[in-house]
Amino acid sequence: MLLGFFAVVVVSLGTDQVLHVLQVYPPWGQPMYDTGLLLLALAYRSVYAVLGSYIAARLAPRNPMRHALVLGAVGLVLSLAGAIATIPMDLGPSWYPIALVLTALPCAWLGGVLHRMRQVER
Numbered sequence: 001m002l003l004g005f006f007a008v009v010v011v012s013l014g015t016d017q018v019l020h021v022l023q024v025y026p027p028w029g030q031p032m033y034d035t036g037l038l039l040l041a042l043a044y045r046s047v048y049a050v051l052g053s054y055i056a057a058r059l060a061p062r063n064p065m066r067h068a069l070v071l072g073a074v075g076l077v078l079s080l081a082g083a084i085a086t087i088p089m090d091l092g093p094s095w096y097p098i099a100l101v102l103t104a105l106p107c108a109w110l111g112g113v114l115h116r117m118r119q120v121e122r
Helices: 002-021 035-059 064-089 095-121
Strands: none
Touching: 002 035, 002 064, 035 064, 035 095, 064 095
16 A cells, blocks of 8 residues: 555656646746646546555555555545645635545545456456
8 A cells, every 4th residue: 555655646746846847837835726737737646546546456465445445545634634734825726625635535446446447357
């Protein structure tokens, strides 16, 4: 499960950094209100969350879906903490951190389902 977590964090922050360096995103710490850019961030973070949950399920010694969903619960808690911390800071619209909270478990579930589908194919 830890490898799935680190994969999500490293790839998400790496993508963020590349987009900041390329000046697609505003500099770190500055507000971002562009809906298109926020949807881009939500999209790739969702894909990475599915991938991380798939990794957690794939490497689980047993109960792969449980491992994927536990990773999703960790993501939900961290996203909720992030939303609580950042919404008052007015770094962008509130819907974005709320969307991260709401997508954490569905993305984890999808990662677990993708792993299950791969197992059936074998």
